[in-house]
Amino acid sequence: xxxxxxxxxxxxxxxxxxxxxxxxxxxxxxxxxxxxxxxxxxxxxxxxxxxxxxxxxxxxxxxxxxxxxxxxxxxxxxxxxxxxxxxxxxxxxxxxxxxxxxxxxxxxxxxxxxxxxxxxxxxxxxxxxxxxxxxxxxxxxxxxxxxxxxxxxxxxxxxxxxxxxxxxxxxxxxxxxxxxxxxxxxxxxxxxxxxxxxxxxxxxxxxxxxx
Amino acid sequence: xxxxxxxxxxxxxxxxxxxxxxxxxxxxxxxxxxxxxxxxxxxxxxxxxxxxxxxxxxxxxxxxxxxxxxxxxxxxxxxxxxxxxxxxxxxxxxxxxxxxxxxxxxxxxxxxxxxxxxxxxxxxxxxxxxxxxxxxxxxxxxxxxxxxxxxxxxxxxxxxxxxxxxxxxxxxxxxxxxxxxxxxxxxxxxxxxxxxxxxxxxxxxxxxxxxxxxxxxxxxxxxxxxxxxxxxxxxxxxxxxxxxxxxxxxxxxxxxxxxxxxxxxxxxxxxxxxxxxxxxxxx
Numbered sequence: 001x002x003x004x005x006x007x008x009x010x011x012x013x014x015x016x017x018x019x020x021x022x023x024x025x026x027x028x029x030x031x032x033x034x035x036x037x038x039x040x041x042x043x044x045x046x047x048x049x050x051x052x053x054x055x056x057x058x059x060x061x062x063x064x065x066x067x068x069x070x071x072x073x074x075x076x077x078x079x080x081x082x083x084x085x086x087x088x089x090x091x092x093x094x095x096x097x098x099x100x101x102x103x104x105x106x107x108x109x110x111x112x113x114x115x116x117x118x119x120x121x122x123x124x125x126x127x128x129x130x131x132x133x134x135x136x137x138x139x140x141x142x143x144x145x146x147x148x149x150x151x152x153x154x155x156x157x158x159x160x161x162x163x164x165x166x167x168x169x170x171x172x173x174x175x176x177x178x179x180x181x182x183x184x185x186x187x188x189x190x191x192x193x194x195x196x197x198x199x200x201x202x203x204x205x206x207x208x209x210x211x
Numbered sequence: 212x213x214x215x216x217x218x219x220x221x222x223x224x225x226x227x228x229x230x231x232x233x234x235x236x237x238x239x240x241x242x243x244x245x246x247x248x249x250x251x252x253x254x255x256x257x258x259x260x261x262x263x264x265x266x267x268x269x270x271x272x273x274x275x276x277x278x279x280x281x282x283x284x285x286x287x288x289x290x291x292x293x294x295x296x297x298x299x300x301x302x303x304x305x306x307x308x309x310x311x312x313x314x315x316x317x318x319x320x321x322x323x324x325x326x327x328x329x330x331x332x333x334x335x336x337x338x339x340x341x342x343x344x345x346x347x348x349x350x351x352x353x354x355x356x357x358x359x360x361x362x363x364x365x366x367x368x369x370x371x372x373x374x375x376x377x378x379x380x381x382x383x384x385x386x387x388x389x390x391x392x393x394x395x396x397x398x399x400x401x402x403x404x405x406x407x408x409x410x411x412x413x414x415x416x417x418x419x420x421x422x423x424x425x426x427x428x429x430x431x432x433x434x435x436x437x438x439x440x441x442x443x444x445x446x447x448x449x450x451x452x453x454x455x456x457x458x459x460x461x462x463x464x465x466x467x468x469x470x471x472x473x474x475x476x477x478x479x480x481x482x483x484x485x486x487x488x489x490x491x492x493x494x
Contacts, residue, residue, distance in 0.1 A: 002313050003310055003311075003313035003314035006309060006310055006313055007298075007299065007302075007310050010299065010301065010302055010306045010310070011299040011301055011302075013301065014301070057299050057301075058299075060300070061297055061298055061299045061300060062295075062297040063297050063298060063299060065263060065293065065297050066293070066296075066297035066298060067314075068261070068262060068263055069261035069262060069263065069286065069289065069291055070286060070314055070315075071283040071284065071286045071287045071314060071315060071316075071318075072283055072286075072314070073283060076283075208265070210258075210263065210264045210265060211258065211263040211264070
């Protein structure tokens with residue numbers, strides 16, 4: 001497992017440096033503009049970008065054919081990819097909590113730290129947990145096409161929500177009545193459940209895959 | 212002593228192509244040359260052995276164990292080299308070594324790897340993408356031989372290499388096989404290489420394993436001669452393996468046991484056997 005993470009980090013070495021550099025620049029600009037919330041939200045895109053690059057590198061080198069006969073199980077190979085996403089989720093969450101601790105104003109101050117601790121992992125992993133089984137099933141190219149379709153579905157959903165604001169208002173009214181800790185627990189449950197389902201699906205697909 | 216490879220009724224369908232059913236037993240301590248024309252099923256067999264493909268039916272045992280029961284620890288006993296080195300191109304030699312050290316744990320032999328790298332004079336500071344094909348294959352072989360594996364599977368690992376590098380590879384295989392617990396299955400188009408090192412030849416044609424015999428017995432069974440059409444007509448049809456017509460008659464490969472002992476036959480090579488068998492069938 002450590003070997004697989006190491007392989008991924010080496011394959012992404014240059015891309016990671018570029019990404020960190022870009023994040024510093026964007027961070028600097030957003031701090032100057034007072035739009036600090038952009039910083040944690042950037043982490044949502046990080047696994048998406050990195051997974052795309054990893055898939056590209058793996059497909060080009062045909063590395064699966066090399067590691068599957070090696071001393072790892074197919075389940076471990078899939079698991080290592082999820083661990084990669086979870087590492088980004090942990091870094092993003094810690095970064096957001098630290099940001100909250102050092103901020104003097106802004107929306108982050110109003111959100112309790114435990115809500116950040118459960119919401120950030122959901123936001124950072126949500127796209128990846130949908131994307132990973134699709135990538136394992138259809139390959140990176142077709143998965144991207146499916147994702148374009150998904151973007152349209154999400155867009156249509158937001159349009160629907162936009163034209164039915166009273167429904168959202170009612171939902172928010174009910175949500176406010178709930179204890180924030182219960183909401184936090186529910187978010188954590190959803191995150192764990194989504195990740196488990198996604199991992200099980202990816203493993204089932206990858207176990208049957210032939211090279 | 213357990214066999215290194217045991218295949219029983221192995222079958223795999225890929226579109227119109229069907230591999231098998233194949234029954235094959237490879238004893239430990241030998242080199243088996245796995246030959247056949249393009250698309251005969253050599254790579255498919257090796258992919259099935261390495262669990263890269265799932266058989267439709269049949270059993271595969273490596274080193275006495277069903278491959279479906281293999282644990283990661285058991286997989287360390289199997290080494291493999293494909294027709295290219297399938298590792299990310301941005302890896303340097305040091306990265307590759309670190310990756311394998313983490314992958315194979317205690318089984319990884321740093322000393323052996325460093326010795327092989329020095330022997331092949333592979334550059335430390337270049338990334339794999341700057342390696343020539345020969346260097347990539349040498350690195351692949353060095354990796355395969357650096358974790359104490361007992362079974363080495365090579366799939367067209369010497370194709371596209373110059374004769375000097377191919378000779379280095381063959382030397383290394385002969386050194387590896389000095390340990391009687393070690394076994395090699397090597398598929399190759401370059402039959403002259405197999406002629407030098409193989410103890411057994413297994414011939415696969417259109418997905419069917421036609422034979423697996425010791426190389427010496429195999430070349431002793433057949434002979435080549437040139438005959439006129441009249442002389443050919445007197446030969447038992449069963450004795451004719453294949454023929455090549457020429458201006459003065461026909462060059463024919465015959466089974467020694469089925470022709471008169473006074474008929475002079477030239478010694479055949481493994482390549483002759485393969486070519487005549489395939490072409491003989493086409494005619």
